[in-house]
Amino acid sequence: MKKRIAVEQSLTNVTQALREKGYDVVDLKTVEDLKTCSACVITGMDSNIMGMQDTFTEAPVIEANGLSADEVCREIEQRAH
Template structure:
């Protein structure tokens, strides 16, 4: 199953992804993002631990305004078509 990096503040998203069988890792820095199939962030305008360059290069989902279920659906779509 895919490895998904999720910002630490998105605990509901982390739990929802785990329930679907994904390996969920907290995003703490650039190396964490590089080792993930997809990243979920609170907002693309935030520069998490200096990761702005990395975030714009991979599969990224902005969770702002989405429910945990909607984020899970987007993760599945992005991974399926990547």
């Protein structure tokens, strides 16, 4: 079964690379998307400046800021359950 990965909409290069590797990629839009995914990829642009740590998923959250699409794919392969 393909792993479902939620990816922020602006990360088109990551989305393409993950699809090429056989992942089911969905846009990261709602908390419901997080609940059904093996991992999620964010840009890191909306970092937690208020220090709030509400957790909506137990899936790994990968910050793509400064990483290539291949590096993000490797992170998912190592961390996604």
